[in-house]
Amino acid sequence: MNGNRTASGAVKWVLIWISVSFIGLMLLVPLCLVITESLRDGWKTYLQAVADEYTVKAFLLTLQATVTAVLLNTVFGLFASWLITKFHFKGKKLLTTMIDIPVTVSPIIAGLIYVLTFGRQSFLYPYLQAAGIQIVFAVPGIVLATIFVTFPFISRELIPVLEAQGTDEEEAAALMGAGGFTIFRRVTFPHMKWAFLYGITLCTARAMGEFGAVSVLSGHLRGKTNTLPLHVEILYNEFKYVPSFAVASVLVIMAVVILIIRSIVEYKGKKRV
Amino acid sequence: MYVELKNINKTFGDYKASDAVTFGIKKGKLVGLLGPSGSGKTTILRMIAGLEEPDEGEIIIDGKVVNHIPASKRGIGFVFQNYALFRYMTVYENIAFGLRVQKANKKAIDVRVKELVALIGLEGLEKRYPSQLSGGQKQRVAFARALAPNPHLLLLDEPFAAIDAKVRQELRSWLKDMIERLGITSIFVTHDQEEAIEVADEIIITNKGRIEQMGTPIKIYQNPKTSFVASFFGRASRIENYHGFQCFDQVAGAKQAFIRPEFVRVTKKSEVQKYKSSVSEGIVEQVSFRGDNTELRIRVDDMAVIAKRRLEEEIVEVGEKVDVFLYRIFVVDEEKVYLLENKSLKDDSVFI
Amino acid sequence: MNKNQKNKRVIPGFGISMGVTLTMLGLIVLIPLASLVVYMAQMGIGEIIQTITRERVLASFRVSFMTAFIASAINAVMGLILAWVLVRYEFPGKRILDGMIELPFALPTAVAGIALTSLTSDQGWIGSFFSKFGIKIAYTRIGITIALIFIGIPFVVRSVQPVLEKLDASYEEAAGALGAGPFTIFWRVIFPELSSALFTGFGLAFGRCLGEYGSVVFIAGNKPYYTEITPLIIMSKLQEYDYASAAAIALVMLLAAFLVLFLINMIQARNTKIILTGG
DSSP states (O other): OOTTSSOOHHHHHHHHHHHHHHHIIIIIHHHHHHHHHHTTTHHHHHHHHHHOHHHHHHHHHHHHHHHHHHHHHHHHHHHHHHHHHHOOOTTHHHHHHHHHHHHHSOHHHHHHHHHHHHSTTSTTHHHHHHHTOOOTTSHHHHHHHHHHHTTTHHHHHHHHHHHHHOSHHHHHHHHTTOOHHHHIIIIIHHHHHHHHHHHHHHHHHHHHHOOHHHHHHOOOOTTTSOOHHHHHHHHHHTTOHHHHHHHHHHHHHHHHHHHHHHHHHHHHHHHHO | OOEEEEEEEEEETTEEEEEEEEEEEOTTOEEEEEOOTTSSHHHHHHHHHTSSOOSEEEEEETTEEOTTSOGGGSOEEEEOTTOOOOTTSOHHHHHHHHHHHTTOOHHHHHHHHHHHHHHTTOTTOTTOOGGGSOHHHHHHHHHHHHHTTOOSEEEEESTTTTSOHHHHHHHHHHHHHHHHHHTOEEEEEESOHHHHHHHOSEEEEEETTEEEEEEOHHHHHHSOOSHHHHHHTTTOEEESOGGGSTTSOOOTTOOEEEEOGGGEEEEETTSOOTTGGGOEEEEEEEEEEOSSSEEEEEEETTEEEEEEEOTTSOOOOTTOEEEEEESEEEEEOSSOEEEEEOHHHHTTTOOO | OHHHHHHHHHSSOHHHHHHHHHHHIIIIIIHHHHHHHHHHHHHOHHHHHHHHTSHHHHHHHHHHHHHHHHHHHHHHHHHHHHHHHHHHOOOTTHHHHHHHTTHHHHSOHHHHHHHHHHHHSTTSTTHHHHHTTTOOOTTSHHHHHHHHHHHHHHHHHHHHHHHHHHOOHHHHHHHHHTTOOHHHIIIIIIHHHHHHHHHHHHHHHHHHHHHOOHHHHHHHTTOTTTTOOHHHHHHHHHHTTOHHHHHHHHHHHHHHHHHHHHHHHHHHHHHHHHHHHOO
C-alpha cells in the first residue's frame, strides 16, 4: 500500500498545510473570537450576562423546543425508517423524497409556511382563536418550527444503515412468531444503535441552533418567545456586544460538546464494524 | 535467469509473509505460484511488481536489482484478480491507457489497441464500458491492457478466481495459448492445483511464507521433497504409523506416511490379486461417485485410506471386506520425503 | 409483486408505521407546504409575476445566486482537498481536524453570523488587516460569500470522504503498473470516481447557501440591491405583514431548491448507470 498511494512528500505537506489553514481560519478563529469577546469585560460581566433572567428563560425555551423536537422526530424517524426499509410499496420513492423536504427548504420559508397555516389569514385561525390557542408569535409556533427543520434528521441516519442490513433477519424472527416490538428491540435495534445516537445528536444540535424559522414565528418578546439564538441577536442588535457574545459562548460550548459526543459515537460505531 | 529473488523477507505486523524466499525464473517461462491462502504467494508477486517492498533481500529482473525502482518504471504488466478495469473508461480507453501514459502517438495507439482487441477476440466491443462485459470478457480486457505497453514480464494475481467454473476452463487454455504465442515471461498466482498443473511450465509451491519446492508439475508430483508438498499436491491420505503395512522398509525416525489414491489397489475378496500375501484387509466405509471413477474410503486397522476404482469394475459396497494393496507410499520424517516401494514387487519371481 | 405482498404480511408493523409516518408527514410538512400553494392560488398569476420581477427582488436573486455559487465552488475545491488529506495522510491533530468539520452544523447560525461579522468588520482581527488595502469584507458581498463558505464546509467533505475511503486500491495500482505517475492517476482514475460525490456535495451546499439566513443576515448589512439576499427580503415582507409578496418570492426559492435537488439526483443517477450498466 505504498508507492503510488502517497504522493511525493512536498505535495502531501502543502495539501495538509492548506487544509489546516483553511479550517483554522474559517472555523477555529471565529470560535476563539466568541470566547475572547465574551470575556473582554471580565468574568463578572460574563457571568452576569449568562445568568441574566432573560438568558435563563431563553435557555429554557430552547431546551423545551429541542427536547420536544427530538422526541417527536425520533418517534417519526423510527416508524418512517421501519416503513421504508422493511417493506416494498408503491410510492416509496416519493415518500422518501417528501420526508427529506425540510432539509432543502430555507428556514425562512419554513417559518413562512407555518405563518400562512396558523396565522391570522389562515383558515384555521378562527378555530384556534376560539380555542384560545396562539401558535404564531408564541411558544407553540417556535416548537413547531423547530420540529419542522429537524424533521428528517433521525430517519436520514437510520435509513441507510437499515437498508444495508436487509430484511432477512426480521423475516426470520417473524416466522418464528416474534411480535413487532420484540423484533425491533432484539433484531433491528442492535444494528442501528450508533446511527440512532448519531441522528439524535445531529437533531439536538440543529434544534438548539435553529434561528431563521424560529425568528419568523417568534414574537421576539424577551423572556417569553425568545430562544437562545434569538436572544443573541437581540443583544447584538442593541450593540450590547459583550453580553451577546457571552450568551453566544454558551452555545459554542454546547456545540463543542456535541462535536465531541459525535466523534465518540462515530468512533465507537466504526470500531464495531 | 530472467527474474531472481534472493533471500527475500517480508513481515506485515506479526505475520511473516515471506521467509528467506529464493528462486529464479528463466526467460520465456510460464511459472505458477501455488499454495494455500496466506502462504505468501501473492506477496511475492506484488513484490516483483513493485507494489510492495521487501524488508530484506534483492529482486532482480533482467540482471538489474529493482528493489528501489517504482512499479510504474519496471516495465511489467499486472493483471488483477478483480480485473481493476477503469470503470469510467471504455474497453478501448482502458487498453490504450498505458500507451497514452507513454505519450505514444495517436495513430500508433490506435493500431496497437485494435491489434490487441483482435487478439483477445472482442472486436466490436471497443466502445463498451466494463460493466457491460461478462467476467471472462473483463479478464481478457485486463489482459490486453497489461500487454499494451509491451512489458517484458507479465504478472497475474489469481486471474481466474472470480470467474465461473465453466468459463474458467476455456479461459485457462486461451491464456496459456496466448502467452506461449507471445513468448513473454509470465508468473501467475493460484490456489487451484488443477490450474497450476494445466497452465504452468513450472510450479513453485509456497507454504507459510516459504518456498517448499520448485519444478515441473510432473516432477513435483512424483518426487515431493517435503511433507507439505506430499500432502498438498494431489489427494493423499495421511497415515500416522505405516508400520502396520508390513511390506515396506523401515526408515529411521519416520513414521508418518502419505498414500495417494493411485498407489492403492482395492480388490474384492472374489477378485484376482497377484500379491495376495501382501495385502491388508480393510472394511469399506464410504463409496462416492466422482464422475469418472468411484472413490472409496476404507478402514484398515485404525487407518483410513482413500482409493479409487474404475467404473467398469464390479461395484463395492459399504461394509464389504476388501483387500488393500499398496504399491508405494511416501514416508516423511522431519525434513525429507522418501518414496518406498512395496517389497513384494521386487520379488516378482515369487508367484502364488 | 407476490413477494412484496408476502413481505407486508411477514414482517409486522406495516399498518402502524404507514399510519404514523403519513400522519406526521402530513401535519408537519405537507399541510404547511400546501397552505403556501393555496395562498398562491388566491393571488393569481399576474400579481405573482409582478411581485417577483420587481427590481429589488430580482437583485436579491442575483446576489443570493452568485454568492451561493461562488461559495459552493470554493467549498468544492477545499472540500476535495480536505477529504483527500483526511483519508490519505496521517499527521498530528488529524482527528481534531476531522471532528471540527461538523462545526457549522453544530453551531447556531446566529452565533456564526455575529462571530464572522465581528471578525471581518473594519475593527475586527481580520477585517482590520484587509482594510489597510482598502478591502472591506463585512457588509459586502465578499462578507456574504465568506459566511456561506463557512456553513457549506461539511457538505462536500462528508460527501467525498466515504467514497474516497472505499476506493479500491487496485485501480490505482493498475494505473501505476501501467506507468502512470501520481497526477495522471489522480486525474484519470481517481477523479472520475469522485466526481459524482463532488457534484452531490456541491449541490447540497448550494441549496443550503441559497436559503441561508442566520449567518448571513448579520454580515450582509442588507443594503437593497447590493447585499440583500432573498431570504432577507422575505423576512422584511413578513415583518411588514405583506404575506403575498413574501409567499411569491418564497415560491421562487422553493422551485430553485427543488431544481437543484433534481439536477443532483439526475447526475447521480447517470453516474450510477455508467458503473452499473455502462451508460
